[in-house]
Amino acid sequence: MTYRSRSAAAEHRASVFKALGEPTRLRIVDYLRSRTRDATGTEIAAHVGISLALLCHHTDELVACGLLTKRKEGQTSIWHLNGDRLAATMGHFVD
């Protein structure tokens, strides 16, 4: 992914941090990282201890900043953690 300007890239980095700045969303990402395979909505909601409605809300934000991707298999949604995007944003500070 490329950006038109340096500030647009900074805005995007900020959006990733903002998404991770919410404890519930951080737990979602941590849970996805602790697994090897992708997870369904009910799995995540159960492990994080929130309703599906709230999960939708939070995953929307994680998808919006590119940290998660979603695919559908029948009626179940499956979330995948974009580890590269995560590492790239963190790596900016590690040198």
Next chain:
Amino acid sequence: MTYRSRSAAAEHRASVFKALGEPTRLRIVDYLRSRTRDATGTEIAAHVGISLALLCHHTDELVACGLLTKRKEGQTSIWHLNGDRLAATMGHFVD
């Protein structure tokens, strides 16, 4: 720094991300990282393009989560970026 529980550590990580999730604060941290030396309030405010009042507000939050420390020399305040804290929080995701 040690934590009483795993969730307290997660809360703290989230607070660092939350602080960086605001574009203005991310620019403050980026600016501090781009320099070798610490910076005064007026220097940061000028480079980031905000008022001193707003700078105080944002630096308070960056100090609260341990990303910045402040010292006084006469009437000028000098901010120092805690690179270790930053790298430690990011490193959690880099493995």
Next chain:
DNA sequence: CTTGTTGTTCAATACTTGTTAAAGTACTGA
């Protein structure tokens, strides 16, 4: 003593966001 610099605090406002409950969609199996 007055003026200017540097930072801090306060109050007010406008905006954003986390959470809940309820209603809606879509697919599955009996």
Next chain:
DNA sequence: TCAGTACTTTAACAAGTATTGAACAACAAG
């Protein structure tokens, strides 16, 4: 077709937060 599962969306509300401007404190220089 009916009930159940698995999300999705919407509306609504409380709480939090970014920003501004004004007032204030502390110090230095003229």
